[in-house]
Amino acid sequence: MLINFTEEQKMVRDMVREFTKKEIEPRDKWMDENGFDFDLHKKISETGLAGIHIPEEYGGGGGDAVTSAIVIHEMAKGSGSVALALDAHWLAADTILYHGSDEQKKKYLPMAAAGKIFAFGLTEPCAGSDAAGIKSNVVPAPDGGWILNGSKAWITNSGVADIYTILAKTDPSAGSKGISAFIVPNGIKGLNIGKFEDKMGCRGSATCELSFDNIHLPADALLGPLGSGFKIAMMALDGARISIGAIAAGLSEHAMTIAKNYANERMTFGKPIAKHQGIMFKFADISAEIRAMELMTYDTAAMKAAGKRHTVEAAQTKLFSATRCTQICLECQQVLGGNGYSREYHIERFVRDAKLLEIGEGTNEILRMLIGSSILAQK
């Protein structure tokens, strides 16, 4: 067996599974209709799950990449929104975990573990896939600090976040090597929260525009060396793509479970529709694909935990899992027939949630460029 959790990991899995069933899943429909659930966020913070892979010395759980994949996989079985918000939180917190100075780690990692919300700001209205084309810029301030101007779009957790890690150009002539990363606290003068996006799905996670109007940052707001922002962002996205694999697997399984229960009860032509091959065959394909998603996700997480480079593998995991997840949710919706079209049966919400996975944190198209060029360059 490739997937071999330690005893602690199994206990964490069981705890998150129980917590998700009792606390998260019942709130998913409400979040779809009302947005970010602050009460639920507080409950999640109290469990310490937000810091599961942050080292113990910073107040975290001390788990590894496999443990965090387990957590987000289980949560996604209850809510795509909650899982996505946690993925975005880790995307930002991990930039500090891997590239922060000792002071930055001591200051920010305990916050991330305790439930303060972090958000990662790379994408702009004019630059998504073409990340090196961002226009937000930072120039040195006379007092040794920095002045940040620009804007961001499609930032998950923006509007509810306490801390933002923002990517901006410090040397516009140097392309991707001219990007640097900065830690920006919420509430700082010049940081304006714009309109909340009216999204198709994952409506329980907050997404809005940010604009930066001459924000004055202290000198120690710079994260990592000057000019290393693009590398920092790409490394963080490798980890986030593992999370997307886990979310896709969890969301798909949730859809399959609802469809399975329905298929075993709904009678047509004298028997449960589960006995009709047309329906039965769908579950064969769906279950095989979910198993593939899980194996890809946990194997890539194990590579990360072992300190191995996993860029291509993470991209493959996201590409496969996200694409199949949308289709699986649509098929499960189809199993429910007319009832699948009703909000009451939940699966239509999963379809709407799933679509995001093919777009955010690396579109299918960008991932195909990344993977294709890597494979073709290998001997």
Add this chain to the structure above:
Amino acid sequence: MKILVFVKQVPDTDDVKLDPKTGNIMREGVPSTINPLDANAIEAAIQLKEKHGGTIAAISMGPPQAEDALKKALALGCDEAYLLCDRALGGADTRATAYALAKAAEKIGDYDLLLFGRHAIDGDTAQTGPATASFLDVPQITLAASIAVEDGWVICDRVLENTVQKVKAKLPAAVTVTADINTPRYATPLNIMKALKKPRTIWSSADLNCDPNQIGQIGSPSSTKKIFEPPKRNTDTKYFTGNPEDMAVAFVDMLAAEHLV
């Protein structure tokens, strides 16, 4: 404060199947969990520890898989765990169980408070806690819906059918708790990671100096004669037809004939 919490591992399902050959509950392959009321007892212990300091030991008598329940107890916040595990202890009724648990408490020694869930959801007797307290000759408070410790006394609200009694007992004492007493917390990942490094000890009946005639099936004055599912209730449906007034009259007449009104 030294608190001992007694936990039992029970089947985690409403869908209990009986083995057609032996008539016993089939436990193989059925997921297990901590008895829910024991989780309330653990939570009560943790809250007392947070207030007064001290240590909590979780104790369970059961087969080797009962260690999972103890690991969960450690993850919730207990400091150490003891499993009483021995073929000779198996098949015990509540008296023989309480005897063994009391022996374990004696061996650990120096305890201030013994906590139990009121009953286990599989046996449902509510006898084990009180019986253990009797063997140890300590005062007992049952049906506790609240618990506090002050100046060497434990003070509880006992929720009875029509009244609430406020009772206190001098420590060391035993208390059995109901589900009203608290809402058990979730094990935090940090505590889960730490749990497996905490000391876990397995004791046999010999380690406990048990009298072989007082443990297991031999030491059980009562034995289960038969376990069976209750007979299915009559679910025949009677339909009333006609206009609402006629239906109402016919319905009330039927209720009166069944002496329900």
